[in-house]
Amino acid sequence: QVQLVQSGAEVKKPGASVKISCKASAYSFSNYYMNWVRQAPGQGLEWMGIINPNGGGTSYAQKFHGRVTVTRDTSTSTVYMEMTSLTYEDTAVYYCAEGGSMSWGPFRSWGQGTLVTVSS
Amino acid sequence: IVLTQSPGTLSLSPGERATLSCRASQSMSSSSLAWYQQIPGQAPRLLIYGTSTRATGIPDRFSGSGSGTDFTLTISRLEPEDFAVYYCQQDGSSVTFGGGTKVEIK
Numbered sequence: 001q002v003q004l005v006q007s008g009a010e011v012k013k014p015g016a017s018v019k020i021s022c023k024a025s026a027y028s029f030s031n032y033y034m035n036w037v038r039q040a041p042g043q044g045l046e047w048m049g050i051i052n053p054n055g056g057g058t059s060y061a062q063k064f065h066g067r068v069t070v071t072r073d074t075s076t077s078t079v080y081m082e083m084t085s086l087t088y089e090d091t092a093v094y095y096c097a098e099g100g101s102m103s104w105g106p107f108r109s110w111g112q113g114t115l116v117t118v119s120s
Numbered sequence: 121i122v123l124t125q126s127p128g129t130l131s132l133s134p135g136e137r138a139t140l141s142c143r144a145s146q147s148m149s150s151s152s153l154a155w156y157q158q159i160p161g162q163a164p165r166l167l168i169y170g171t172s173t174r175a176t177g178i179p180d181r182f183s184g185s186g187s188g189t190d191f192t193l194t195i196s197r198l199e200p201e202d203f204a205v206y207y208c209q210q211d212g213s214s215v216t217f218g219g220g221t222k223v224e225i226k
Contacts, residue, residue, distance in 0.1 A: 044218075045156075045164065047214070047217060095163055099211070105215060107209070
């Protein structure tokens with residue numbers, strides 16, 4: 001079972017930024033697309049963006065374009081998701097999820113989730 | 121592509137059959153449709169991909185079908201651990217999830 005290990009919970013003030021990490025195995029990191037998905041309290045799943053294992057190209061849901069950046073560190077097999085200008089509506093659990101090798105999905109393995117709470 | 125799931129909630133008893141619907145706003149490739157199960161407090165788990173292929177370790181009481189704009193997840197006989205929320209997802213045109221169907225104990 002592929003294991004994706006995410007960083008711990010965060011509490012941020014409105015207007016701040018947050019950066020969450022997701023550590024994968026070296027094989028997964030190099031061969032599979034990595035996605036970010038969030039889930040607000042009591043709500044459904046919302047896809048945010050993706051990073052390509054070949055070259056690190058990214059793509060984002062239109063809603064998050066310009067406010068979310070997905071990056072990676074090849075030396076540690078870690079993917080990051082940074083979100084700026086946080087509002088109360090960004091309070092959610094954020095998941096990384098491993099996609100396919102030739103396609104963006106399906107999402108076969110998920111991290112444990114990182115709770116981000118935006119509170120003044 | 122917008123995915124609409126119905127019903128929002130399904131109230132059934134253990135042993136009953138569950139039929140969950142996922143309708144796409146436009147025709148899509150069947151290779152791009154997946155289903156996930158989420159138990160409260162846990163990350164989602166992949167059940168079905170490519171419309172009808174079960175993921176590793178998924179019991180055969182779970183099956184998927186459909187084409188074009190209409191897709192279905194069927195649980196042939198509900199076990200106690202199957203009461204959860206189910207999401208469909210497409211990855212043929214960006215990535216989107218349906219709003220979910222909660223399967224609850226009647």
